[in-house]
Amino acid sequence: MKNLRNVWQNFDFWLFGAALILSIVGIALIRSSIAGNIELEDHPQRQTTFLAISLVVLFVVAAVDYKYWITLIPPMYFVTMGFLLFVFTAEARFGAVRWLEVGQILVQPAELAKIVIILGLANLFSNFKQKSLNPSMILRSAVFVGGLLIWIFLQPNLSMTIVLLVIWFSFLWITGIKIRYILIVVAILIFVILIGALTGFAFLADYQLQRITNFLFPDPNARYGETYNVDQALITIGTGGWYGQGYNQSSQVQLRFLKVRHTDFIFSVLAAEFGFVGTVLVIALLVVIILRCFYISQNAADSFGSLIAYGFGVLIFFQSAVNIGVNLNVIPVTGLTLPFVSYGGSSLLSLMLGIGMVESVAMRSPTRA
């Protein structure tokens, strides 16, 4: 064990600082999002509490050598699967079954699944030494991911399914999948879409199909119909201008024309109240986090650490891109939140846990950050 002081010298303040600022910005925006809604009144308080807990977790996880997690992967994998099975049979909340109530706190087991998958895949692929992947390796990783993914898909939780698939694919990508395999997968995807088109997308739930339809073919007359949320989000963003209307000042937010503003559409709140400048700053902070993750990945002491940092970098990148894309109405509505900023205790906790692991990798890397 190295000198502890030396280890903390490599603590990445850029990464930590950006995550902390985003979380604080998030709490401020959640406070603005209350807008007189009594049900949301305690949310900034709760998010602050979660942030405090998350920071403790972050530092504890950072202090611990990330390699100790290897032994925890199999038990975590099966506990997560148990949670998912439990949720799968539990009662419905918010349309689809995604939550597990532990005391007063709602836990989303899928959040746990993301960490387990990243750790598990990092471990799996770091054992693989060849330059390019062979089919048996791809198959093994697929079985590992599939064991959890199937239950999430059946919930049904399409967005989380896609997140996990993207993480899996990103691991295949970085560990050296051949371009020809990608082309085969693309061909299969096109085939599936064609089959889907012929069968009327019977495998999608009604609401998922409707969201995609609404995105692709919006009804121009549906002023208050299914496209309402997205339309209002666009209006809200548009009112921002250069510097925004000011904190707590956006009529779209404060008069509650913008819906789900504390989670899915919190980026719109930011855009309306802090304008183009505010959104550029927040996007910059997100990019800092993602780039630091990749930088740490490229300079990690070993391939396990490298893949952990890489996995969390991809996760944050993908979630940010999808959430902002939904807000800007360039992709269909999904349930993905904006990392660090959106309201959500388990999401913040798992993200900070991830940052803690990345810090742990950074602290133990040979090159100074």
Next chain:
Amino acid sequence: MNVFPQRSRRYEKWRYTVLYILIVTIFGFFLLRLFDLQILQGSAYVAQANENRTRIIRDPAIRGTIYDRNGFILAQNVASYNVVVTPGYLPRDEGDTQSIFRGLSGLIDMPVNLGDTDEETVRAFTPCLSELGISEVVFIASTNWPYQPTALKCNVPQEVAMVVMENREKWPGIDVEITPVRQYPTGELTSEIIGFLGPIPAILEDYYVERGFVAARDKVGYAGVEQSLNDILAGTNGLRRVEVNVAGEIIRNLAEPIDPIPGDDIYLTIDTRLQAIAREALIDEMAFWNNFAGRTISNNGVVIAMNPKTGEVLALVSYPNFENNRMERVIPGYYYEQLSNDPQRPLFNHAISAEHPPGSVFKMASALGVLNEGVVTPDYEIFDPGIITVMQRFYENDPGTPRQFVCWDRNGHGMVDFMWGVALSCNVYWYKVGGGYQDEVPGEGLGIWHMSEYAKALGYGTLSGIELPGEQDGLIPNPTWKRINLGENWATGDTYTAAVGQGFVLATPLQVLNSISTIANGGKLMDVTLIDRIVSKDGTLKQELTPSYRWDITKDPVINIYQGNNPTGETKAVEPWVVELANQAMRLVVTDGTASRYEIERHKALFQNDSSRSAGKTGTAEYCDDIAAAQGKCTFGAWPSHAWYVGYAPWDDAEIAVVAFVYNGSEGATLSAPVVRRVIDAYFELKAIDLENSQ
């Protein structure tokens, strides 16, 4: 550290580079999109956001009250109490809400629950009309407009409204909405004058919305003065620009609110008492003759009374009409349909819109012309054998076809001068002076061109300008008109029939009254009006009747002089002695002429009473419309006829003129004259009563 296997494999740099490119591309695209939305399209989205939060509220203006000349209410607003619910203000606790619903349910006799709602019931939801329970209405309202009051029960009794209002503290979210409902206390007595209200028609929606009306809420006049004076009565709705949140809750005023301006009150010239008497006299007379004849002679008639000096209309009866008090809240579909399909056309104002041949009443137009043009002198006597034959010529050298013209008295009146021509309503006299006859009246007599000039001078052929919708202008024919519309030349016989108000001549009862009223008034054609005064809600007098006239035929040169078929461009007025002699002749009608006889005991007292010293002119206008033709009545010498009578009193200083018209009433003297005389007598009785009361 060494417990773990050392796995130090470096991953390919280019694979990272691809990811970096992806990050730059995606976030770069987002920044471009943000720049487009926030900076380039920003103002459009700001406008949309403002549209979201801004709502225009038009507080309703109170509609003006309509009074008669004595301040008797003919149309007013009464409060209607609606029990309303504002879901946003209901208690949060489900149990509390349910107990409010239960308490209210018994009070307003409305079930708490009544089955389920589905998309269809929600779509078809109309407050007060949909068969739903309280919970269902609250459910629909709370999902659609939680902060707008929605009516649960409309038009509850005042006592119920009071109980609800007392419970306001205990029942948050439940309230009473007081909406004005137009009430017509006099109903069908004055419905042809007052009219009724209805929703803003879709075709006029833009027009009214531009003027601040609210399409689904405000009502506008559909008939009568409610329609014609709508602009005065309606007032101006208020204007408030408010900020609302997504639930429709009002946050604040965005601009200084403009209060509604209430509509003005209108005092009509109508005397409701005289109106009632006129209507009663008409219905009674028709009922008597229908009963007397043992068949339905007529169920359709008009009585109009006016002051010849001022043009004020004191009574205007068009029978049959409709009950406008049945249309106070809504226009019932079945009732409206029934009215529309009635062959007597109760929705049609016969007094101003029905065009009929005026018959002998029209002779007074010819009379002025004959004397003023010097066709004959007043003393010149013309022979009436009862029947004459004229060679009908359509053009200059037409050898002509013989056509017979008869007097109403086939025995003839013998030698007749001007006064007796009027008094006995001798047709042959008027044929001869109107169209010329051999050596007796050389040439063409008065001729159609001059005849039409005198008719127009008395107001025929033009609108009187009464403040009622749908007035018609009648028809005064001339050769040009006939060529254009019938493709035929004017014939001598056409002049004959026109001279006695038959043939092509058409006039409304109001025109007929106004023409005689002009002679009674010494030649002034008054502007007919229904408005006595207009008073704003705060009591200021905004308009008061100042009698005005279109022209004085004895002073204004309104007669165009014709040479043959062409106007010479010269004009002249009517000699005052001509008007005076016409007036005297109409007095002779009452004292010794056609209106002096009573054919039945019932009218003896009425006709012998000359305390009002009235003058008048009878008219029995033959007609042949679709109904009569279908009954095969249109045969020569036996045509059906309308009964006309116009009277005024006192004959030498008239202050009341009355016309009565009875469709298919056979003879003016027997059916219409009694109605007119009763109204005139009643007028003086009312005048005496008023005089007594004011002392």
